[in-house]
Amino acid sequence: MSIKNMTKEKNWSGQTLVSTDYLLFEAPREKHFMTGSEVLKEAMKRCTVDASVSYPITPQSEAAHLIGELWAEGYVGTYFRGENEFGVMSEVAGCAMAGARTVTTTSGPGTLRAMENFPMWSGTRIPCQLVLMARGINSPLTIQPDNLEVSFLLETGCMIWYAENVQELFDMSIAAFTVAEMPDVHVPIITAVDGFFVSHTRESVMLPADDIALFPYNPYKAPLPPIDSEMPPGRFLRDPFVMKSNYISYATHASWQWEVRSAVDRSIPYAKHFLKGLAHVTGDQDAEIVFVACGTASHQAKEANRELTKMGIKSKVVKLRTIRPFPHAELLEATKSAKYIFVPEFNIVGWLDKEVTQSLYGKSEAKIIGRPRVAGGMSMPVEAILKEVLENVKKGA
Amino acid sequence: MANLGPADYSPYPVATYDGILTPPEGKALLLTDIVDEEVAMREIARVMLTSENATIFPGPQVLYAWNEEAKKKATLIKEMAEVLNAKMIPMYDYRPKYPKIDAEVEINPNHPNLTIWHNNIKACIFIGVHCHYANVALKIVRAETDCYTSAMCALSGHEDAMATIRDQHSEDLARFIQVAREVKQELGK
Numbered sequence: 001m002s003i004k005n006m007t008k009e010k011n012w013s014g015q016t017l018v019s020t021d022y023l024l025f026e027a028p029r030e031k032h033f034m035t036g037s038e039v040l041k042e043a044m045k046r047c048t049v050d051a052s053v054s055y056p057i058t059p060q061s062e063a064a065h066l067i068g069e070l071w072a073e074g075y076v077g078t079y080f081r082g083e084n085e086f087g088v089m090s091e092v093a094g095c096a097m098a099g100a101r102t103v104t105t106t107s108g109p110g111t112l113r114a115m116e117n118f119p120m121w122s123g124t125r126i127p128c129q130l131v132l133m134a135r136g137i138n139s140p141l142t143i144q145p146d147n148l149e150v151s152f153l154l155e156t157g158c159m160i161w162y163a164e165n166v167q168e169l170f171d172m173s174i175a176a177f178t179v180a181e182m183p184d185v186h187v188p189i190i191t192a193v194d195g196f197f198v199s200h201t202r203e204s205v206m207l208p209a210d211d212i213a214l215f216p217y218n219p220y221k222a223p224l225p226p227i228d229s230e231m232p233p234g235r236f237l238r239d240p241f242v243m244k245s246n247y248i249s250y251a252t253h254a255s256w257q258w259e260v261r262s263a264v265d266r267s268i269p270y271a272k273h274f275l276k277g278l279a280h281v282t283g284d285q286d287a288e289i290v291f292v293a294c295g296t297a298s299h300q301a302k303e304a305n306r307e308l309t310k311m312g313i314k315s316k317v318v319k320l321r322t323i324r325p326f327p328h329a330e331l332l333e334a335t336k337s338a339k340y341i342f343v344p345e346f347n348i349v350g351w352l353d354k355e356v357t358q359s360l361y362g363k364s365e366a367k368i369i370g371r372p373r374v375a376g377g378m379s380m381p382v383e384a385i386l387k388e389v390l391e392n393v394k395k396g397a
Numbered sequence: 398m399a400n401l402g403p404a405d406y407s408p409y410p411v412a413t414y415d416g417i418l419t420p421p422e423g424k425a426l427l428l429t430d431i432v433d434e435e436v437a438m439r440e441i442a443r444v445m446l447t448s449e450n451a452t453i454f455p456g457p458q459v460l461y462a463w464n465e466e467a468k469k470k471a472t473l474i475k476e477m478a479e480v481l482n483a484k485m486i487p488m489y490d491y492r493p494k495y496p497k498i499d500a501e502v503e504i505n506p507n508h509p510n511l512t513i514w515h516n517n518i519k520a521c522i523f524i525g526v527h528c529h530y531a532n533v534a535l536k537i538v539r540a541e542t543d544c545y546t547s548a549m550c551a552l553s554g555h556e557d558a559m560a561t562i563r564d565q566h567s568e569d570l571a572r573f574i575q576v577a578r579e580v581k582q583e584l585g586k
Contacts, residue, residue: 125529183528184419184553221552223528225457225491251410252507255536258411259529262556265413269421 006216011048013074015213020178024171024274027208034205036198039166040105040131041066043173046213050077050100053091055084057110058143059195060133064105085110089117089130096126096188099219099226101177103128107195108135108142111149121188122157122260125224127180127217128188130158131173134295135195136347136376144377145196147295150323151351157260159189159267160323161275162294166203169193172321175274177214183221185267187260192323194346197296223263264325271322278327281334283309283316288339289389290366292331292356294320297344297380304385315389320352328359338366340392344385348375367396410540412556419554425562426554434562434569435576441522441547441560442481442577446586448520448545451483454504456526458551460487467525469567473574474524480577482586483522486512491530506534510541520545523558524565531555549573 006012018027023046034042040063044052052071054064071079077100082088085106095102106114111132121128132153136146153160161176163169173191180189193199219226271278283305291301298319308315318334320327335341341360343353353370360368369392372384420426425437445451459470478485486504493507500515506526513521521544523531531548535557538546547562548555549570554563562569 182553186529223532223552224530225527251510251537251540252533255410255533255540258536259532262411262413262532266418266553266556269418 011213011216012077013213015046015048015075015211017048017215018212020175020214020274023174023208023212023214027212029206029208032205032207033202034166035062035200035202036133036166036169036193037063037066037200039170039205039207040173041070042207042210043170044103045070045075045210046208047103047174047177048101048213048216049075049103050217051095051102052076052079053082053088053095053102053104054079055082055088055106055110057085057107059135059199060105060107060131063131063133063199067103067105085114086117089114089121092128092130093117093121093124093126096121096128097124097226099217101181101217102126103131105131105133107133108149109138112137112152115152118153118156118158118188123256125186125222125260125263126188127177127186129173129176129180130188130190132190132192133195133199134192142376145194145296146347146375146377147192147194147345148347148349148351148375150192151347151349153190154324154351154355157187157257157264158324159185159187159264161189161191161271161321162323163191163193163198164295164298164319166198166201167205168321169198170205170207172275174214177217179267179270179274181217181221182267182270183223185263185270186223187263187267192295194296268325271325275321277330278320278322278325279330279334280319280321281316282319284314285316286337287314287316288337289313289315289393290335290338290341291315291317291385292320292335292341292343292352293317293345294323294352295346297346300380300382300385301342301344303382304389307382307386308389313389313393323352323355326355326359331356331359332363335360335364335366338364340389340396341366341368342385342388343368343370344380345370345373346375346380348373367392410536410557417556419556420561420563422564425560426556426558427560437560437562438573438576439580441562442573442580443584444520444545444547444560445481445483445522446577446581446584450516450518451481451520452516452518453478453481453483453485453522453524454488454526455485455524456488456531457490458527459525460489466567470525470570473567473570477570477574477577480574480581484516486516488526488530491527504534506530509534509538513538513542513544518544520547522547522549523555524549528552528555532557
């Protein structure tokens with residue numbers, strides 16, 4: 001494909017520019033059969049992406065390769081490999097500060113190697129996207145499904161959305177740029193999926209045509225001026241201003257940090273629109289047994305819900321689609337009938353259980369049970385969920 | 398000792414923590430209420446006209462001639478200051494000022510409270526300040542002063558200001574000036 005000049009109607013690859021609403025909700029769609037990695041390529045193809053930086057680590061390597069193919073095909077402006085994940089995330093920051101719509105992908109230990117960059121991303125208010133294909137953290141080595149690394153990202157100031165399946169990954173990763181780039185939001189976004197379960201699993205997915213794409217990012221609507229070494233954020237990377245003068249308010253750093261968190265909160269109305277709610281509820285509305293989950297754990301919880309229905313036991317599933325901002329109001333509303341809240345998770349620490357417990361503290365009388373919890377490639381059979389439910393309900397009866 | 402703001406000293410100067418977000422398109426925010434733009438415009442004008450040392454803080458987006466819109470806005474802001482009987486203290490840029498700021502001639506987002514304290518400013522308008530820096534400054538002002546803050550924003554508005562109007566372009570500033578003239582007449586100022 002030949003590279004063309006961007007016009008008001010077409011991007012450089014000749015795709016017609018359309019609104020996010022049209023791309024996500026109105027454009028006709030056709031059925032395909034794809035893995036998560038393949039569908040991420042299709043999503044990025046429709047996002048007028050300026051830059052992508054990659055580094056291989058299982059299970060996201062294929063997604064990174066496929067975004068590289070988009071560059072070769074003329075859909076992505078620039079694409080290169082970093083020295084390691086720390087380098088990648090630093091280079092992503094550079095691209096985004098320079099005004100580029102930028103995407104990268106990583107997994108597991110790569111996330112931790114890059115860790116210092118994530119609060120730097122949010123502190124510099126760059127609206128880049130990290131697609132995290134979660135795999136857990138060494139040692140001992142695991143390359144299996146596990147989402148422990150998400151717990152390390154919770155307080156970085158980045159938004160975190162969690163997709164359950166291939167279809168959600170497609171839609172979320174497109175909406176992610178739009179919400180992250182809103183002038184009053186303008187913080188990085190991490191779109192998470194469970195590695196292998198989503199990245200490597202082929203599913204039916206409905207896609208719009210590939211001759212349409214999002215309007216380009218407009219850096220002139222950013223809440224900070226373009227990068228400049230004489231003022232923050234450019235300046236504070238070389239010259240930490242809060243340490244330099246007794247005449248800087250002690251509250252500057254605190255206000256800056258609060259502002260980043262406020263920006264994440266300001267994403268709520270936009271996320272509600274593009275994700276059709278921060279949480280999705282299925283099952284019996286007045287059920288006393290409630291599963292709260294995200295990602296593929298919510299899929300397993302839905303299977304448990306079906307089995308419990310066959311047994312004449314009412315239950316419902318609250319699937320959290322955003323983790324940052326955390327959907328406090330939606331969770332409280334969806335669990336008001338609950339006597340038992342089960343939080344099934346694919347990690348050993350139960351970070352979502354902690355989030356749910358903290359959110360509902362003093363507001364719900366339900367017993368919160370952070371199980372079943374599996375990690376490092378263990379599967380979560382429906383039977384394990386049913387066993388937890390039946391044992392706890394029997395004890396409480 | 399400085400007067401403390403409505404959020405007290407510092408621990409909680411963040412409107413989003415109370416669930417207050419930027420106003421939707423076509424609307425404005427007055428403290429915790431979503432209101433029509435004209436309601437907010439009238440209140441901003443009233444507060445500016447009745448408060449001690451009312452001051453406009455113009456930022457880089459209207460202080461430098463980036464484009465025709467910036468030039469138009471700059472001219473209108475001078476007119477706005479005259480109508481509101483307000484002083485102007487610019488925020489030239491966002492660089493921290495070493496070793497100390499001259500609080501009589503400028504305001505800076507890293508210590509905006511100093512300018513407000515020094516000049517005993519009881520009401521102000523932020524305009525033309527990039528959103529991030531306006532928000533950082535507004536949180537500090539909200540925490541540490543008793544100044545009534547208004548933000549006239551070309552983008553989405555600022556929930557940490559006590560009054561904010563969004564999507565303010567030159568034609569909207571002209572409308573605000575007209576509203577301010579009417580309020581001034583009503584108040585006999």
